[in-house]
Amino acid sequence: MSRPEPIPPNVDAGLAAGRKIGADVIAITDGDADRCGWGDENGDFVDQLRVYALLAMYLLDVRGERGPIVKTLSTTSMLDKLGQRFGVQVIHTGVGFKYVAPAMIKYDALIGGEESGGYAFRNHVPERDGILSNLYLLDLMVRTGLRPTQLLDRLFNLVGGPHYYDRIDFRLPDLAFAAAARKGLDTAQPASVGGKKIVDKVTTDGYKFVMEDGGWLLIRFSGTEPLIRVYTETMDQGAVQAILQDGLRLAGIAG
Numbered sequence: 001m002s003r004p005e006p007i008p009p010n011v012d013a014g015l016a017a018g019r020k021i022g023a024d025v026i027a028i029t030d031g032d033a034d035r036c037g038w039g040d041e042n043g044d045f046v047d048q049l050r051v052y053a054l055l056a057m058y059l060l061d062v063r064g065e066r067g068p069i070v071k072t073l074s075t076t077s078m079l080d081k082l083g084q085r086f087g088v089q090v091i092h093t094g095v096g097f098k099y100v101a102p103a104m105i106k107y108d109a110l111i112g113g114e115e116s117g118g119y120a121f122r123n124h125v126p127e128r129d130g131i132l133s134n135l136y137l138l139d140l141m142v143r144t145g146l147r148p149t150q151l152l153d154r155l156f157n158l159v160g161g162p163h164y165y166d167r168i169d170f171r172l173p174d175l176a177f178a179a180a181a182r183k184g185l186d187t188a189q190p191a192s193v194g195g196k197k198i199v200d201k202v203t204t205d206g207y208k209f210v211m212e213d214g215g216w217l218l219i220r221f222s223g224t225e226p227l228i229r230v231y232t233e234t235m236d237q238g239a240v241q242a243i244l245q246d247g248l249r250l251a252g253i254a255g
Contacts (some may be wrong), residue, residue: 003169005028006117006130007039008045019043025141025148029130031148035117038213039150049060049076049165049233055119055133057112057155058140067110067122070103072096073204074115074218074231081159092133094205096223101126115167115231164237168244170253172226179241181228181251185219188250193217194243196234207250217247228253 003010006028018026018039020128026039038046046054053076056253059065061084068089071079083090091107093099097118104112104126118128122137140151156162172178185207190198196211206220217232230247232240248254 002056004030005039006046007048011045012037015039015043015045025138027134027138028133030117033109034128035124035126036119036130036137037117038134038148039135040152042149047154048115049078049166050078050155051117051133051137052113052119053078053082053159053163054140054151055113055136055156056082056111057151057158058136058143059121060088061158062140062143065110065122070100070107070109072100072111072114072228073202073206073208074220075113075231076161076163076165077214077216078155078163083130085158085193090220092204094157094222096130101187125239142146161235163233164240165231165233166240166244167229167231168248169222170230170251172228177252178221178226178228181253182221185250186251187219190246193250194232194234194236196236196239196243213244215243219247219251 011028014026014028023043028037030230038051040046056069056079068090068091069079069083070091072095073092073094080090091103093103099114100114110122119133120126120128193197193209196213196215198209199212200210201210206218209217218231228251230244232243234240
């Protein structure tokens with residue numbers, strides 16, 4: 001399995017089973033249960049950025065807890081908006097729990113997580129736990145009496161509307177290609193991506209291009225596999241694929 005995450009197509013069989021029996025929710029983990037996936041009452045996948053924002057909403061808005069949020073730079077900006085709304089600090093880290101866990105300990109964080117579906121919580125070990133994450137999501141449903149699509153509507157009301165995410169993984173053919181891609185990204189200063197004006201470039205871990213509307217494009221070399229990952233999150237659903245394609249071009253992969 002090239003991408004052993006609880007995401008499509010790995011979860012398609014589970015989503016289909018949920019649709020078949022009319023389940024209210026499909027709770028998913030990866031093989032060692034440290035990452036969490038979710039399907040809604042229609043059997044549609046809920047991406048891992050939305051799941052992280054739902055978990056933060058559960059702790060802040062439903063349980064009324066307070067404390068810092070730790071997030072990798074590859075996960076959702078909805079957390080920053082929730083942090084502003086509920087008056088809690090949001091700490092940004094590099095990608096991976098080797099950065100998230102120390103930050104959680106340092107700041108006594110309420111929750112920490114990353115884009116791959118791994119989330120950790122205060123008063124538990126500062127490490128990913130897919131089972132606890134799913135239990136919290138189920139408790140969110142019980143406490144509110146809402147189904148997943150209704151919970152997402154509640155979340156979007158808090159953060160200004162729906163946020164859309166996607167990612168492309170590109171396998172590097174050789175070291176020379178990787179070196180050329182890195183060199184090009186070091187100097188890249190695009191005026192826009194996907195028709196969205198770029199206002200900042202962050203190089204904490206990879207190359208993150210922040211758009212004027214608050215969306216972002218991240219191009220990052222995997223630390224564990226010979227991959228370039230291109231990610232985006234934006235409130236403009238129609239721009240997602242155009243942003244990703246511009247990201248591939250910036251990395252010298254397409255165009």
